[in-house]
Amino acid sequence: xxxxxxxxxxxxxxxxxxxxxxxxxxxxxxxxxxxxxxxxxxxxxxxxxxxxxxxxxxxxxxxxxxxxxxxxxxxxxxxxxxxxxxxxxxxxxxxxxxxxxxxxxxxxxxxxxxxxxxxxxxxxxxxxxxxxxxxxxxxxxxxxxxxxxxxxxxxxxxxxxxxxxxxxxxxxxxxxxxxxxxxxxxxxxxxxxxxxxxxxxxxxxxxxxxxxxxxxxxxxxxxxxxxxxxxxxxxxxxxxxxxxxxxxxxxxxxxxxxxxxxxxxxxxxxxxxxxxxxxxxxxxxxxxxxxxxxxxxxxxxxxxxxxxxxxxxxxxxxxxxxxxxxxxxxxxxxxxxxxxxxxxxxxxxxxxxxxxxxxxxxxx
Amino acid sequence: xxxxxxxxxxxxxxxxxxxxxxxxxxxxxxxxxxxxxxxxxxxxxxxxxxxxxxxxxxxxxxxxxxxxxxxxxxxxxxxxxxxxxxxxxxxxxxxxxxxxxxxxxxxxxxxxxxxxxxxxxxxxxxxxxxxxxxxxxxxxxxxxxxxxxxx
Numbered sequence: 001x002x003x004x005x006x007x008x009x010x011x012x013x014x015x016x017x018x019x020x021x022x023x024x025x026x027x028x029x030x031x032x033x034x035x036x037x038x039x040x041x042x043x044x045x046x047x048x049x050x051x052x053x054x055x056x057x058x059x060x061x062x063x064x065x066x067x068x069x070x071x072x073x074x075x076x077x078x079x080x081x082x083x084x085x086x087x088x089x090x091x092x093x094x095x096x097x098x099x100x101x102x103x104x105x106x107x108x109x110x111x112x113x114x115x116x117x118x119x120x121x122x123x124x125x126x127x128x129x130x131x132x133x134x135x136x137x138x139x140x141x142x143x144x145x146x147x148x149x150x151x152x153x154x155x156x157x158x159x160x161x162x163x164x165x166x167x168x169x170x171x172x173x174x175x176x177x178x179x180x181x182x183x184x185x186x187x188x189x190x191x192x193x194x195x196x197x198x199x200x201x202x203x204x205x206x207x208x209x210x211x212x213x214x215x216x217x218x219x220x221x222x223x224x225x226x227x228x229x230x231x232x233x234x235x236x237x238x239x240x241x242x243x244x245x246x247x248x249x250x251x252x253x254x255x256x257x258x259x260x261x262x263x264x265x266x267x268x269x270x271x272x273x274x275x276x277x278x279x280x281x282x283x284x285x286x287x288x289x290x291x292x293x294x295x296x297x298x299x300x301x302x303x304x305x306x307x308x309x310x311x312x313x314x315x316x317x318x319x320x321x322x323x324x325x326x327x328x329x330x331x332x333x334x335x336x337x338x339x340x341x342x343x344x345x346x347x348x349x350x351x352x353x354x355x356x357x358x359x360x361x362x363x364x
Numbered sequence: 365x366x367x368x369x370x371x372x373x374x375x376x377x378x379x380x381x382x383x384x385x386x387x388x389x390x391x392x393x394x395x396x397x398x399x400x401x402x403x404x405x406x407x408x409x410x411x412x413x414x415x416x417x418x419x420x421x422x423x424x425x426x427x428x429x430x431x432x433x434x435x436x437x438x439x440x441x442x443x444x445x446x447x448x449x450x451x452x453x454x455x456x457x458x459x460x461x462x463x464x465x466x467x468x469x470x471x472x473x474x475x476x477x478x479x480x481x482x483x484x485x486x487x488x489x490x491x492x493x494x495x496x497x498x499x500x501x502x503x504x505x506x507x508x509x510x511x512x513x514x515x
Contacts, residue, residue: 231469232469232470233471234471235469235470235471236470236471236514236515240514261422261424262424277432280432280433281433281510281511281512281513282513283513284513285513285514285515289428289431290515291431291470291515292424292427292428292431292515295427295466295467295470296422296423296424296427298466299423299424299427299459299462299463299466300423302462302466303462327469328466328469328470331465331466331469332462332465332466335461335462335465336458349458350455350458350459350462351455353451353454353455353457353458354454355444355445355454357457358457358458358461361457361460361461361464361479362457362479362480362481
């Protein structure tokens, strides 16, 4: 789809985005904006729903920290259609998760305007908190992080971010672009009809040059692709520390079921059955069924997994779940040539079928 | 070495695999029933669980069967185009493809899971399938997960 580009040149990218969102609210193009903002204490950056244009001051979507996958917040915010226009500012993995949730009919997108932005990646939240505490100039820290992203990732970044190659929000209504566009400006790319509705008659200061940008994106993606793993050799060892706390399910934007098959009561545990199961194998690890849990989760949401890595961040036992789920879901998505969150029109692979396909699984 | 091979072969011959079968109510279960009323002999290694449709089978039950030591899992549904619910078997096929891909990636054995289309009139084919599966599993040997307790 052809995109139109409007250039906004502020003090830095953060401030340019602030101006853009301020104008959206001021000119009543939208009624509310959901965007990450730095809390008064200075360390925490989390999503805030803003209705007053002046309150966009201090928003910080580019800060390298992601507390939750914001698709979960968007789902909560858009449970039913409202007569207001809400725009949500999301990282690319959050845009993809939101689009999957729309396709899974988990949220109403009539009043929703999805704005994504080029994402420089994030630190693990605990890592970020310990660093940022001792940083005086938080804005300079974010700027430095973006520069590092352009010249090669920092080792301390989250592993999923370091191998992520989908760091631009191509399937959003609007993408806020800054990669390869100089030190301070942003380009507002309208990528859908809805996007054009709110972006088109904004003041255009000048047209941005998108050729250099494409080249830069290609370079970063190629370097990162080398970090991606093609297989998991020792899954059993890796998930050995799992305590089945369900954290990875709680934070997963695609684990949307209201009733989960993996709840202990659904799995039918009773004292007697534990003893029977132990007797069958002479001994059994407690808590039971950690491999069953992860394999089932992979089977249930693997086709839609957007590799946001929130599961890994939430794991108290530091299991590399981001890498594990990335490897498994890539294999599953490849079966159906499906890229989650890429398009609203691609059918969800497990709700559709072709009459002639997959004859190999009917054999052995 | 040869001695070891011989003893292993002996053990495998003695080994009777246990198969959990998830069969759809309308076709394969009726096919199994026909095999019974027609007095067609087939191995007794199979434990049948009846479902309304192969499309109603959650992969978790297949995984659970394997992790708890079943040597094989047979999923039986109507032939493509014959599903009582129009497209349940086509959807089951996609789920089984996902399941097999994930088992393979996890280092488990996807070949222990069989998906077969068997109609209500194919009693002989049902018996043949069970025979073939038992033979296949005897060659594969016992499911190594049977003795793994830390999973």
